[in-house]
Structure formats: structure tokens, C-alpha cells
Amino acid sequence: MDRDGIRIDNVSVVFDTPAGKVTAVTDIKQHVPHSSFVSIVGPSGCGKSTLLAVISGLQDSTTGLVRVAGRPVTGPDPSIGVVFQEDSTLPWRTVEENVAFAMEMIGTAKAERRQRAKDAIELVGLGGFEMSYPSMLSGGMRQRVALARTLAVQPEVVLMDEPFAALDQQTRLFLGAEVRQIWARTNQTIVFVTHDISEAILLSQQVWVMSYRPGSIIDVVDIDLPDERDASMVSTPRFNELQNRIWTSLQAESMRGFRQQEAQKKVAT
Known part of the structure; x- marks a missing residue:
């Protein structure tokens, strides 16, 4: 590289x-x-x-x-991953599903994206919130979800x-x-x-x-x-x-x- x-x-x-x-x-x-x-x-x-x-x-x-x-x-x-100012979480998806979304778009295999989503969620300190929806989270936590989604792609x-x-x-x-x-x-x-x-x-x-x-x-x-x-x-x-x-x-x-x-x-x- x-x-x-x-x-x-x-x-x-x-x-x-x-x-x-x-x-x-x-x-x-x-x-x-x-x-x-x-x-x-x-x-x-x-x-x-x-x-x-x-x-x-x-x-x-x-x-x-x-x-x-x-x-x-x-x-x-x-x-190249991007994290924006605006709340970019998808309200109908759980934290885990939000974090996996970008990997779905680029065709990452299901088993791999689940593991990478789990790792990214732990990395940003959201372990235990995998099944939560954005409406249940604070603004800071939603920004962590957005960061985890970017990191999970491993840019x-x-x-x-x-x-x-x-x-x-x-x-x-x-x-x-x-x-x-x-x-x-x-x-x-x-x-x-x-x-x-x-x-x-x-x-x-x-x-x-x-x-x-x-x-x-x-x-x-x-x-x-x-x-x-x-x-x-x-x-x-x-x-x-x-x-x-x-x-x-x-x-x-x-x-x-x-x-x-x-x-x-x-x-x-």
C-alpha cells in the first residue's frame, strides 16, 4: 500500500x-x-x-x-470515508444496521459486515446499543453511529x-x-x-x-x-x-x- x-x-x-x-x-x-x-x-x-x-x-x-x-x-x-455535520442515521434501522449500511452498498459479504459492524460499534463505545434505534439515542451517540459506519468500511x-x-x-x-x-x-x-x-x-x-x-x-x-x-x-x-x-x-x-x-x-x- x-x-x-x-x-x-x-x-x-x-x-x-x-x-x-x-x-x-x-x-x-x-x-x-x-x-x-x-x-x-x-x-x-x-x-x-x-x-x-x-x-x-x-x-x-x-x-x-x-x-x-x-x-x-x-x-x-x-x-475515503466522510462524516458530516448533519445527523445521517437512518431512523428505521438499528445501530448495527446503520453501521452495516455502507458495507451493504459496496457488496461486503454478510458475515464479514456483521463482524466489522460489531468491531466498529465497540470501537466508538456503543457496545450494548446494537439493537437500539436512532430515536432512542442522544445527538452525540448518533454521531458515534455515523463515525462507526465510516470506520467499518476501513477507509x-x-x-x-x-x-x-x-x-x-x-x-x-x-x-x-x-x-x-x-x-x-x-x-x-x-x-x-x-x-x-x-x-x-x-x-x-x-x-x-x-x-x-x-x-x-x-x-x-x-x-x-x-x-x-x-x-x-x-x-x-x-x-x-x-x-x-x-x-x-x-x-x-x-x-x-x-x-x-x-x-x-x-x-x-
Whole structure:
């Protein structure tokens, strides 16, 4: 197996809209090494989710190319798993059936998918809830089901698009710690999109900061904190230094975006 991870080579995405062409992301060239954990932060509307969609094969790039494990990404692929922000559980299926769903779609043999579903459910801490339905679970537990469904396919890469955004802070911290533990055990490559700077620092080995639209990578911050992390780390001097560096870049881009939007409103009126 190629251990090159994810290579993003000069990717740009331009959308056709009624108002004309809109460049969502522009000229992004980055490398995510195999088995690493990278988070992406940026102002709202900067193209974070668009970039993740290109990596997943759900969105074509206008220019450039993405390679995963040395292979060009030309469309959705079982080797690339995605966990979305929205609740994606199927209400008429049990936890076990939800986790097995993606494997059914790619034709995994019944006995194998049952075992892999069982293993993934245990991995995310839902053992004992196999026969429960989503309506019986909390929001955090339903997100664990979605994560288990992705992990059961055994992808090389896991992409997470603000998976905890709708959850309370305590649940976010707990699930973030679980995701980091799962990553340490599976050695998968993870790219995680978030608006929360503290979450990005606690989870990641590296944080990419994106500019306002058209989105580009304006800073790459290596997170040189100990591997063993918990919420108490947010009060340490080094954590604060990293947070301030990222916030300074984000604040400048958010203000630029605000001014640009205000200028566009004046032109429209």
C-alpha cells in the first residue's frame, strides 16, 4: 500500500452562479502525510467544506488534482470515508444496521459486515446499543453511529466536516477525545474541519488556516503539544501561543470578509 497520504496539487474550484462565476478555493497545494491528523479552520464561507468535498471525490475541482495513497481521486471511493455535520442515521434501522449500511452498498459479504459492524460499534463505545434505534439515542451517540459506519468500511482516509458542531461543549470535548484515541489505534489519515480553534489544537498534529473567499491556505501551524492531551491543556502557555497565532490570522480574514460583504451590499443598493 502507498503510504503517501493525501496530496492536493494546485486545486481550485469555480462555481457558476446566477450572479456569475464564484471562486470557492484557489490554488491549494498541501500534503497530509499518511496516518496524520490535520484540522482546517477558516472564516465562514471560505471553502473549507468545498475543499473536503474535492478530497472525498464528491466535488470535482476546476483545476488541479488530489491524490490519496498515490491514486488520483476521480469520484467517491470506499477508501475515503466522510462524516458530516448533519445527523445521517437512518431512523428505521438499528445501530448495527446503520453501521452495516455502507458495507451493504459496496457488496461486503454478510458475515464479514456483521463482524466489522460489531468491531466498529465497540470501537466508538456503543457496545450494548446494537439493537437500539436512532430515536432512542442522544445527538452525540448518533454521531458515534455515523463515525462507526465510516470506520467499518476501513477507509485509508477519514474526512470529518464539523461533525460535532450541533453538540454541546461537554459532548464535543468527550467525542473529540474519543476520535483522537480511535485515530491513535487505527493509524488512519484524518482531515477535520471545524470553526473551533481550541478543538483544532486539541485534536490535531497540524492546523491549516484558510483565507476568506476565495479560500487559500494562509498559515500552516504545527501543533507541538504532547500526544496525551485533555481539556486542562487549554490553560498552558504553549496552547495559548498556538491559539493566539491562529486567531490573529482568522480575525484578519474575518474582518476582510465582513468589509467585502458590506461593500457588495452598498453596490447592490
